[in-house]
Amino acid sequence: MQLQNPPGASSDVRPTDHPPVASGRIGVLLLNLGTPDGTDYWSMRRYLKQFLSDRRVIEVPRWKWWPILNLIILTVRPGPKGRDYASIWNKERNEGPLKTITRNQSEGLARALGGNPRIVVDWAMRYANPSTESRLQSLQAQGCDRILLVPLYPQYAAATSATACDEAFRVLMTMRWQPAVRVAPAWHDDPVYIDALANSVSKHLAKLDVAPDVLLASFHGMPQRYLDQGDPYHCQCVKTSRLLREKLGVPPERWATSFQSRFGNDPWLQPYTDATITRLAKSGTRSLAVIAPGFSADCLETLEELEVENRAYFMNNGGTSFTYIPALNDGEDGMRVIEHVVRRELAGWA
Numbered sequence: 589m590q591l592q593n594p595p596g597a598s599s600d601v602r603p604t605d606h607p608p609v610a611s612g613r614i615g616v617l618l619l620n621l622g623t624p625d626g627t628d629y630w631s632m633r634r635y636l637k638q639f640l641s642d643r644r645v646i647e648v649p650r651w652k653w654w655p656i657l658n659l660i661i662l663t664v665r666p667g668p669k670g671r672d673y674a675s676i677w678n679k680e681r682n683e684g685p686l687k688t689i690t691r692n693q694s695e696g697l698a699r700a701l702g703g704n705p706r707i708v709v710d711w712a713m714r715y716a717n718p719s720t721e722s723r724l725q726s727l728q729a730q731g732c733d734r735i736l737l738v739p740l741y742p743q744y745a746a747a748t749s750a751t752a753c754d755e756a757f758r759v760l761m762t763m764r765w766q767p768a769v770r771v772a773p774a775w776h777d778d779p780v781y782i783d784a785l786a787n788s789v790s791k792h793l794a795k796l797d798v799a800p801d802v803l804l805a806s807f808h809g810m811p812q813r814y815l816d817q818g819d820p821y822h823c824q825c826v827k828t829s830r831l832l833r834e835k836l837g838v839p840p841e842r843w844a845t846s847f848q849s850r851f852g853n854d855p856w857l858q859p860y861t862d863a864t865i866t867r868l869a870k871s872g873t874r875s876l877a878v879i880a881p882g883f884s885a886d887c888l889e890t891l892e893e894l895e896v897e898n899r900a901y902f903m904n905n906g907g908t909s910f911t912y913i914p915a916l917n918d919g920e921d922g923m924r925v926i927e928h929v930v931r932r933e934l935a936g937w938a
Contacts, residue, residue: 610731622715623684809847
């Protein structure tokens with residue numbers, strides 16, 4: 589049997605009849621929730637079906653949830669939700685802003701890590717495209733036999749961080765040569781993250797003509813029973829909020845924490861954002877600033893739900909000045925956090 593290299597040239601030469609296998613590189617895969625491929629009815633229906641069929645997201649017995657989802661929700665909600673997405677759609681690239689920002693974060697991270705040619709950075713969505721499967725396969729084809737998964741959620745939740753990893757693990761189960769895998773943990777109390785949030789808030793407030801009476805930290809909600817069953821999300825959100833308030837030096841009476849985007853009739857984490865904003869306006873708060881520290885990238889829940897819907901609740905109930913402070917996104921503060929997390933988790937590999 590002939591070898592590719594002369595005998596003695598290398599201790600790991602491969603026989604010429606062996607299939608070529610790329611190896612020796614490290615993949616970094618940024619994972620985010622997802623966004624529909626379009627705002628039309630059928631694109632929205634496909635996206636909602638995939639999202640709301642996830643057992644991590646909807647922990648309801650299948651026999652009970654299937655008819656609700658397929659006969660009611662997937663008939664009624666695609667139209668209105670499509671219009672909501674259309675109001676924030678990136679028309680230049682024909683995609684949702686979450687996809688634009690996550691791509692930019694991936695490209696920015698690749699530049700930041702550009703000194704090491706062994707590292708390959710990519711990004712994927714849990715729902716819709718680009719799929720986790722396609723990007724993991726691409727990383728493996730490029731020779732990545734070690735992969736760092738980075739769910740872009742500062743606070744851990746089974747319905748976000750865990751389901752992103754579930755999808756990656758399902759793909760890994762199909763691979764003959766399975767790469768070594770690490771998962772970046774949540775960074776809800778990391779000083780670099782808290783500093784970045786505080787810096788973004790301070791820069792935004794410095795541009796305002798009116799200083800806010802109250803600052804509100806709004807996090808995505810989840811059913812109360814998820815907390816009761818042991819999900820750490822609520823505790824991590826509250827800690828992030830407290831650390832951010834302390835970093836900014838805001839007294840407790842000028843700070844509030846709430847949870848948004850509740851769905852269905854079951855109790856969700858409270859206090860609710862819409863109810864809190866309405867209460868603040870009715871009780872005499874005239875200027876309000878809202879930040880969403882749980883979102884690494886702006887999306888429907890921030891650009892439409894907070895910026896538009898909740899602004900209306902505040903202004904229609906006596907408020908006079910409302911501002912939404914953008915997510916960290918792919919700006920300098922946001923990229924500093926992502927690079928910090930990735931470099932820390934790559935220790936020993938790169």
